[in-house]
Amino acid sequence: MESTTVLLIAVAVTLAALLLAAAVGLLVRLVRARRGLRRAGLPTGPRWVFWGAVLYFVLPTDLVPDPVYLDDIGVLLLALRTVRGQASAARPGDPA
Numbered sequence: 476m477e478s479t480t481v482l483l484i485a486v487a488v489t490l491a492a493l494l495l496a497a498a499v500g501l502l503v504r505l506v507r508a509r510r511g512l513r514r515a516g517l518p519t520g521p522r523w524v525f526w527g528a529v530l531y532f533v534l535p536t537d538l539v540p541d542p543v544y545l546d547d548i549g550v551l552l553l554a555l556r557t558v559r560g561q562a563s564a565a566r567p568g569d570p571a
Contacts, residue, residue, distance in 0.1 A: 494544040501551040502532055508558050528554030 509525055531550045 491543070494548070498532060498544040498547045498551060501548060501555065502529070505529075505551055505555045505558065508555060512558065524554050524557045 505525065505528060528550050532547050
């Protein structure tokens with residue numbers, strides 16, 4: 476193989492690994508946020524938002540094939556925003 480091809484493959488693999496790490500980090504934040512809300516006795520929002528985001532991340536069928544985790548990251552960010560929005564709505568005196 477040419478050195479250019481090897482370099483492009485290395486860059487693609489590195490980018491895919493970084494996107495996967497970001498998606499896993501968001502999944503962990505989502506789970507921690509939901510767990511923290513449940514411990515505090517606050518509503519965690521619709522369950523389907525949380526479980527839908529987790530299933531979308533785990534299942535192999537996506538809008539974009541899985542070496543590109545941008546769609547997974549978007550779904551996890553929306554779910555995290557929804558869960559945190561429910562927390563701020565439950566505590567009107569606290570800043571969002």
